[in-house]
Amino acid sequence: GQSLEQPSEVTAVEGAIVQINCTYQTSGFYGLSWYQQHDGGAPTFLSYNGLDGLEETGRFSSFLSRSDSYGYLLLQELQMKDSASYFCAVRDKGQNFVFGPGTRLSVLP
Amino acid sequence: EAGVTQFPSHSVIEKGQTVTLRCDPISGHDNLYWYRRVMGKEIKFLLHFVKESKQDESGMPNNRFLAERTGGTYSTLKVQPAELEDSGVYFCASSPTKALPGANVLTFGAGSRLTVL
Numbered sequence: 001g002q003s004l005e006q007p008s009e010v011t012a013v014e015g016a017i018v019q020i021n022c023t024y025q026t027s028g029f030y031g032l033s034w035y036q037q038h039d040g041g042a043p044t045f046l047s048y049n050g051l052d053g054l055e056e057t058g059r060f061s062s063f064l065s066r067s068d069s070y071g072y073l074l075l076q077e078l079q080m081k082d083s084a085s086y087f088c089a090v091r092d093k094g095q096n097f098v099f100g101p102g103t104r105l106s107v108l109p
Numbered sequence: 110e111a112g113v114t115q116f117p118s119h120s121v122i123e124k125g126q127t128v129t130l131r132c133d134p135i136s137g138h139d140n141l142y143w144y145r146r147v148m149g150k151e152i153k154f155l156l157h158f159v160k161e162s163k164q165d166e167s168g169m170p171n172n173r174f175l176a177e178r179t180g181g182t183y184s185t186l187k188v189q190p191a192e193l194e195d196s197g198v199y200f201c202a203s204s205p206t207k208a209l210p211g212a213n214v215l216t217f218g219a220g221s222r223l224t225v226l
Contacts, residue, residue, distance in 0.1 A: 031213055042217040087152055095207050096165050097215055099152040
């Protein structure tokens with residue numbers, strides 16, 4: 001089975017940098033994804049790491065260390081619109097995706 | 110390209126009644142997933158179809174839930190009879206087969222909010 005852990009809440013101010021960590025225990029691992037969900041909305045894809053290292057997409061970056069079963073999402077130059085829930089998700093061999101419990105990010109002015 | 114479409118957007122039923130949720134994935138996406146989010150908590154996996162076959166249904170809570178994907182196109186999720194704890198938002202997502210670009214990206218529908226009274 002799959003087990004993922006994330007902090008439940010993170011608070012930061014506009015313009016700051018925040019890192020959301022994700023640790024996982026899996027019976028099979030093929031990659032780590034990150035999704036953003038605003039209240040009342042659908043989860044939307046942010047990034048995917050299949051190999052170790054850093055992936056950068058604009059203000060967002062994601063990192064994976066398979067040997068440590070650990071990854072993180074880094075959000076830079078925070079904006080008010082970044083207030084949302086962020087989920088890490090593990091992909092297994094069967095192309096199933098299991099989501100973590102989610103981290104609620106609050107960005108303050 | 111049309112996105113993932115779910116219907117209804119909101120359903121309010123009484124305990125013991127039946128509800129059927131429908132999901133139309135992105136055309137050509139072999140993979141179709143059902144998830145549920147309850148009270149702002151985790152996005153819980155329910156099941157995964159590859160075309161019309163159930164790849165993994167380990168997340169289905171019990172036999173009151175029945176999912177089908179006839180012909181490998183749209184899918185339905187029936188809850189019969191509904192219980193109070195079934196309330197939540199049911200999300201459908203789809204992705205291309207693993208050999209294609211975008212295979213690691215789930216595209217979600219807007220969700221179907223189910224309220225059981």
